[in-house]
Amino acid sequence: MKKIGKLIMRLFRHIGLFFDKWLITPITKLILKIMNIGKSLVKSFDKVSGKKSTLLIVSLILAFGVFVVIDRESNIMIDQYAEILYNQPVTAVYNEELYVVEGLPKEVDITLIGQRRHIFLAKQSPSKGVSVDLTGLKPGNHKVTLRYTQRLRSLDYKLDPSQVTVTIYEKVSENRSLTYDVLHQESLDSKLYISNVEIDRSEVIIKGAQYKIDQVATVKALVDVKNIPNPKAGEITVKDIPLVAYDNDGKIVDVEIVPKTVAANITITSPSKEIPVRVVPKGDLAFGKSIKSMETNLSKITVYGSQEAIDKIEQLEVEIDVKGLDKDKEFNVTLKKPKGITELSSKTMTIKVVLDNSSSKEFDNISVQSENLDGNLKVQALSDEDRQVTVVVKGSADAIKDVQASDITAYIDLKNYGVGEHEVEVKVTGTDLRLDYSSKTKKVKVRISQK
Numbered sequence: 514m515k516k517i518g519k520l521i522m523r524l525f526r527h528i529g530l531f532f533d534k535w536l537i538t539p540i541t542k543l544i545l546k547i548m549n550i551g552k553s554l555v556k557s558f559d560k561v562s563g564k565k566s567t568l569l570i571v572s573l574i575l576a577f578g579v580f581v582v583i584d585r586e587s588n589i590m591i592d593q594y595a596e597i598l599y600n601q602p603v604t605a606v607y608n609e610e611l612y613v614v615e616g617l618p619k620e621v622d623i624t625l626i627g628q629r630r631h632i633f634l635a636k637q638s639p640s641k642g643v644s645v646d647l648t649g650l651k652p653g654n655h656k657v658t659l660r661y662t663q664r665l666r667s668l669d670y671k672l673d674p675s676q677v678t679v680t681i682y683e684k685v686s687e688n689r690s691l692t693y694d695v696l697h698q699e700s701l702d703s704k705l706y707i708s709n710v711e712i713d714r715s716e717v718i719i720k721g722a723q724y725k726i727d728q729v730a731t732v733k734a735l736v737d738v739k740n741i742p743n744p745k746a747g748e749i750t751v752k753d754i755p756l757v758a759y760d761n762d763g764k765i766v767d768v769e770i771v772p773k774t775v776a777a778n779i780t781i782t783s784p785s786k787e788i789p790v791r792v793v794p795k796g797d798l799a800f801g802k803s804i805k806s807m808e809t810n811l812s813k814i815t816v817y818g819s820q821e822a823i824d825k826i827e828q829l830e831v832e833i834d835v836k837g838l839d840k841d842k843e844f845n846v847t848l849k850k851p852k853g854i855t856e857l858s859s860k861t862m863t864i865k866v867v868l869d870n871s872s873s874k875e876f877d878n879i880s881v882q883s884e885n886l887d888g889n890l891k892v893q894a895l896s897d898e899d900r901q902v903t904v905v906v907k908g909s910a911d912a913i914k915d916v917q918a919s920d921i922t923a924y925i926d927l928k929n930y931g932v933g934e935h936e937v938e939v940k941v942t943g944t945d946l947r948l949d950y951s952s953k954t955k956k957v958k959v960r961i962s963q964k
Contacts, residue, residue: 516606525781530709531789532626541881554780559569562954564624564916570762574854583924587702592813593629594626594627594629595624595625595626595631596624596625596626596632597622597623597624598623598624598636599622599626600620600622601620601621601622601623601642601643601661602619602620602621602642602643602862603617603618603620603621603642603644603645603653603659604642604644604645605617605643605644605645605647606645606646606647606648607647607648607650607681608648608858609684609685610684611683612647612652612681612682612683613681613683613684613721613725614647614679614680614681614682615671615679615680615682615722616677616678616679616680617677617679618674618677620673620893621643621659621674622672622673623643623661623670623671623672623673624670624671624672624673625668625669625670625798626669626670626879627667627668627669627670628667631667631668632668634865635849639660642661642662642891643659643660643661643672644659644660644662645657645658645659645660645677646660647663647679647681650681651681652681652682652683653680653681654678654679654680655678655679655680656676656677656678657676657677657678657679657857658675658676658716659672659674659675659676659677667950676865682721682722682723682724683722683723684721684722685721685722685723685726686718686719686726687718687719687726688716688717688718689716689717689718689719689729689731689732689758690715690716690731690732691712691714691715691716691717691733691734691756691775692731692732692733692734693710693712693733693734693735693736693754693777693797694733694735694736695707695710695734695736695738695879696735696737696738696739697737697739698738700738700739701738701781702745703742703817703855703856704783704785704817704855704856705725705744705745705746705781705782705783706781706782706783706784706817706818706819706820706855707736707738707779707780707781708780708781708782708819708820709779709780709782710736710777710778710779710780711779711948712734712775712776712777713775713776713778714775715769715776716915717732717756717771717772717775717853718770718771719732719758719768719769719770719771719950720768720769720770720771721767721768721769722840725766725767725768726768727757728760728766729758729760729766729768730751730760730761731758731759731805732756732757732758732759732770733756733757733759734754734755734756734775734777735754735755735756735757736751736754736777736779737754742920743777744781745781746781746782746783747780747781748779748780748781749777749778749779749781750776750777750778750779750909751776751777751779752774753774754774754775754776754777754778755773755774756770756772756773756775757770758770783817783822784817784818784819784820784823785813785815785823786816786823786826786939787814787815787816788813788814788815788816788826788827788828788829789812789828789829790809790811790812790813790814790828790829790831790862791828791829791830791831791946792807792809792831792833792864792946793830793831793832793833793946794807794832794833794835794946794947795832795833795834795835795836796834796835796836796837796838797836797837797949798835798836798837798838798839798868798881799837799838799839801870801871802838802839802869802870802871803868803869803870803871803872803907803908803909803912803948803949804835804866804867804868804869804909804912804947804948805868805909805911805912805946805947806865806866806867806909806947807864807865807866807867807946807947808864808867809862809863809864809865810862810863810867811859811862812942814829814848814857814858814859815857815858816829816851816856816857816858817854817855817856817857818850818853818854818855818856819853819855821853822851822852822853822854823853823854825853826851826853828856829848829851829857831846831848831862833846833866835866836864839868839926840868841865841866841867842865842866842869843863843864843865843866844863844864844865844866845861845862845863846861846862846863846864847860847861848860848861848862860875860899869909869910869911870909870910871907871908871909872907872908872909872910872913873905873906873907873908873913874906874913874916875903875904875905875906875953876903876906876918876921877901877902877903878901878903878918879901879902879903879904879918879921879941879952880900880901880923881894881899881900881901881902881922881924881925881939881957882922882923882924882925883924883925883927883959884924884925884926884927884928885926885927885928886927886961887927887931887947888928889963889964890931890932890961890962890963891961891962891963891964892927892959892960892961893959893960893962894957894958894959895934895958895959895960896907896958898954898957899957899958900957901957902939902952902954902957903952903954904921904923904941904950904951904952904953905950905951905952905953906921906943906948906949906950907947907948907949907951908945908949909947912945912947912948913948915945916943916945916948920943920944920945921941921942921943922941922942922943923938923939923940923941923952924939924940924941924942925937925938925939925957925959926938926940927959927961931961931963932961932962932963933960933961934958934959934960934961935958935959935961936956936957936958937956937957937958937959938956939952939954939955939956939957940952
């Protein structure tokens with residue numbers, strides 16, 4: 514056992530000597546050499562770092578490094594810039610003579626994405642814009658993609674919308690009669706009137722989808738008075754009058770009209786007529802009072818307007834409110850233009866009303882007439898009392914003394930009355946509007962029958 518123990522101890526000793534010679538001793542020497550080299554480098558670094566030139570070089574290197582980092586970050590930020598181009602027109606490529614396209618937007622928005630300088634250049638450089646190629650597509654519904662052509666390839670872009678569904682129709686055409694409307698006639702001199710418009714053609718061609726053509730009720734030339742240079746009485750030729758198609762509700766129908774505009778000869782006239790002015794008092798005077806006289810600053814007036822309105826008007830009635838009036842009064846009245854009349858020679862008039870104490874006078878045996886009876890009917894009074902009435906005329910003594918029975922009209926209004934017996938109210942009028950007229954018999958009985 515002792516011999517074995519000695520052998521083991523000798524073996525471990527040899528192993529220790531081996532590691533000491535070939536591992537521990539070389540590593541120790543290497544570490545010592547590295548430490549010596551480090552000390553030399555530290556001394557050298559201390560000498561070099563202490564110089565101003567070294568510090569300047571190091572500062573420049575660090576500054577360059579910071580610049581590179583910031584430049585990279587700024588490029589990333591620049592690349593994220595975007596700008597929107599609003600309301601860019603869309604152009605469609607297709608056979609416009611054969612087809613009609615609906616559902617295609619007229620304008621879209623474009624978002625440009627890229628560096629700011631590239632976007633600036635893109636906005637300054639020419640572009641083919643937004644387009645869609647419909648060539649070869651047949652009538653029906655189609656989902657199509659819009660394209661934006663820009664010469665700068667360094668940019669990205671997005672369209673809103675980028676895809677749309679369009680409907681393609683075959684284009685048809687029809688002839689339609691042409692009429693006209695006169696716009697802004699109120700801007701014409703009030704003494705002038707457009708009496709006639711002659712368009713240089715009576716028909717036009719409308720083109721579009723069949724369902725749109727079926728909606729068109731009328732095609733009109735819109736004659737705008739504001740487009741007539743220096744309008745005056747006589748004939749004027751106006752060119753480039755736009756045409757518009759309407760449906761039965763007066764809404765515009767979007768169809769193609771050939772030609773797009775027409776010319777017209779416009780006749781401007783100045784119809785006028787001098788007519789008397791008739792003052793009509795309205796309302797009851799104060800008790801016991803009557804109108805003795807009504808003096809005006811004008812007895813006639815000249816009216817202007819359409820020839821039809823001029824032919825119909827015989828007098829201008831001017832109403833004044835005398836309800837409760839108990840003393841003389843002067844009225845300043847603004848004259849109103851009757852229908853169809855565009856201008857009056859005077860805008861206002863003065864009326865001086867003079868009052869007097871009221872008196873009365875009776876007129877017997879005034880025949881009762883009928884008005885507004887249907888032409889297929891006839892009327893007959895049931896008795897003599899229903900055929901004639903006594904009329905009481907009230908007013909100034911000076912005015913009453915000149916009244917004759919022929920100046921008084923008693924009548925019944927038979928509008929809306931049919932066959933049968935009826936009791937109808939008696940109404941009385943007279944030529945002198947200063948006076949008040951009434952019938953003692955308030956109602957009469959009549960029989961209406963077929964002729």
